[in-house]
């Protein structure tokens with residue numbers, strides 16, 4: 060029985076779980092039941108284990124703090140003046156201590172150095188908010204600036220606010236409005252001379268009118284503004300009071316739905332009050348902007364737009380990366396009006412109270428500051444304006460930080476997606492062609508959806524706009540990789556370029572590679588090496604004229620030899636290179652296949668140590684094999700250095716890439732020292748990543764051309780025109796081969812070498828397409844689906860190179876057009892791009908110019924795909940070359 064179960068377990072895994080749904084006899088059913096129970100038990104064990112482990116893992120202790128009572132924690136001991144109570148507790152427990160408020164752990168910080176740690180050193184980690192239920196209700200669900208989660212939405216809102224309302228120019232343009240308001244207050248106070256006035260009321264109204272006039276220009280008439288201001292004052296003070304009120308629902312989420320203290324209900328009532336004030340003002344403003352009232356905006360006289368006008372315009376823009384709704388505008392207004400009025404008014408009241416308390420200071424100030432009222436020149440006016448603005452800004456800043464308590468809470472929902480089965484998630488339903496299956500799921504669930512692979516959450520993105528969000532707007536967050544165990548095994552623990560975590564190590568490795576191997580000068584210096592390798596291929600093919608050749612074998616060897624000669628500067632002799640290349644091809648395709656194979660160790664970390672499928676073991680075996688190739692080559696590189704013959708490109712006084720790497724390895728002063736293993740990891744990237752991708756691309760182009768003889772004819776006509784039948788192709792011809800370039804681009808569109816790019820892993824939770832993607836999720840960008848999106852492409856499944864010629868848009872490989880990303884985009888875009896483009900074009904042009912090609916008799920071109928990290932043809936392409944150029948000399 061046990062052996063039966065184990066047998067089923069292993070065959071299950073290798074068949075990727077498809078039998079799960081297709082049991083056809085009782086024995087199978089029994090096995091399935093036993094398997095399910097084992098998985099459940101294993102998972103429980105696993106959860107217990109991870110829980111215990113995570114408890115033991117936290118190396119620094121939690122801060123000290125008072126114990127409080129069971130369940131309610133410190134809540135029953137809270138005073139009304141929290142800030143004073145917290146300061147007293149800090150005397151007892153130190154500048155950092157913890158308190159439990161029900162189920163919520165709170166940490167108080169009360170020293171400048173801790174403030175610096177949180178707001179400077181760990182700024183991005185602590186930049187999130189922890190809005191109370193009351194705050195969420197007051198801000199239409201956290202849509203304002205102050206409570207929005209740290210991410211692109213917050214960034215957009217804040218940018219709009221700071222740039223449009225608080226830029227130097229806007230502040231200058233609105234100076235007269237502020238002056239008008241202050242003058243009005245002085246006039247009003249003058250009319251009350253000798254009678255008692257409530258300072259906060261006067262200051263609130265002044266600040267309120269000031270902010271309102273900056274928002275609305277001068278479209279709200281002053282009487283209406285005053286009455287709105289009085290209403291607003293009452294509402295705002297209640298809102299601010301409610302936000303700060305300890306609320307059971309915040310500390311016991313289970314009680315939240317009952318709203319025991321009625322805080323949420325009361326807040327919603329207040330927000331309705333705010334709506335009653337804002338809605339008519341916004342409606343009349345919308346009518347005005349549409350020209351119904353004739354007057355376009357409140358600052359028309361100066362040809363400027365007031366802030367409301369700008370917000371309303373943003374709302375109407377359909378192409379905005381983050382569209383703004385009316386509710387979001389209101390949330391923003393509420394922030395500005397609340398932060399800009401109550402805080403400032405309160406500060407002024409406090410200053411007045413202190414001054415009245417200390418009459419001697421008041422008299423000094425009134426003597427020194429009389430100019431505040433009696434400005435006599437422009438300089439004074441400017442100083443007064445700057446001071447007023449600084450006070451407003453400082454107060455707003457103060458307000459924004461008052462409610463700071465960090466927690467990684469994101470209010471957007473999780474993406475939709477299929478449920479899958481308990482524990483194993485969607486794993487049993489995975490097919491062989493993941494990119495096709497992902498595209499079908501996108502048709503069902505939309506361009507962003509989630510899947511659970513065991514314990515691992517994956518998100519698949521399949522639209523240009525989502526691609527943009529991830530690789531442009533949130534590039535640094537998503538620049539991390541999520542290497543599977545198999546990949547870690549073959550990259551010496553992820554120390555190569557492609558899988559290294561985003562950070563200084565990756566940056567150094569990538570910089571060394573790009574600067575030393577792929578700079579324009581290096582590419583020029585190595586041009587003759589590439590020419591020699593391509594000539595060799597042409598010679599080789601000529602010797603096989605009339606016989607069937609496997610295209611990918613030829614192209615792999617060519618690309619491999621090109622890369623190897625660039626690395627070793629032509630020092631590896633050609634026969635040795637050819638035999639190494641043939642071995643390498645076999646290993647490379649196994650490595651790439653294994654790296655893409657679903658591995659239960661990745662999805663159930665508890666099983667990783669058992670390596671149930673043997674993927675890790677197999678990968679390590681392949682790596683030993685690669686070591687057997689690289690080690691002697693590296694040793695010969697080292698002995699060349701020792702033996703005086705510095706490098707393979709000595710004749711030109713240049714260093715080959717291996718020499719540069721070996722030199723770096725010996726440098727003791729390097730910021731990030733490079734070891735031999737890191738050099739080998741980088742070589743793996745270059746050789747494995749650079750050859751198979753390029754060779755497969757050439758094979759796809761050839762397959763499409765043999766499938767469409769009319770396109771092949773046009774390509775060869777262009778070659779005859781540009782190169783001439785009496786010449787061989789040179790790299791210098793490439794910029795003129797426009798049609799071949801379009802053919803290559805169209806092939807990349809239909810058959811991108813990496814259909815899901817390299818999976819990304821966000822280093823913090825973020826919102827993409829309105830959904831939360833939690834930290835450490837595995838994120839796939841399905842560029843295969845994007846490249847065939849009918850909304851982005853006409854006849855998306857048709858091979859039509861002309862679209863890259865006739866379309867007025869600029870097409871390149873730099874990842875700026877999010878409809879077309881064959882090399883990825885953003886920081887982790889393909890590092891070998893300049894070489895890849897050169898090599899693929901050069902090899903293609905050469906074999907298409909030197910030979911005519913046909914498929915063997917009775918064979919048909921098969922264009923079906925086989926998924927892998929690199930997407931291959933499911934059947935290798937076989938074709939027969941015949942001589943095209945007249946002179947035999949051109950093949951020598």
Ligand code: HEM
Nearest residue numbers: 557749752753812813816817882883884887889890891895
């Ligand atoms: C037709 C040829 C090639 C294609 C289609 C291709 C495509 C790609 C893609 C899609 C990525 C991942 C980008 C992302 O995740 O956004 C990538 C990464 C990479 N490629 Fe290429 N590549 C090609 C050739 C090469 C060559 C020739 C080299 C080196 C000589 C190379 C070196 C790399 C490296 C080092 C990375 C990792 C970059 C990083 O993570 O910073 N590639 N490539």
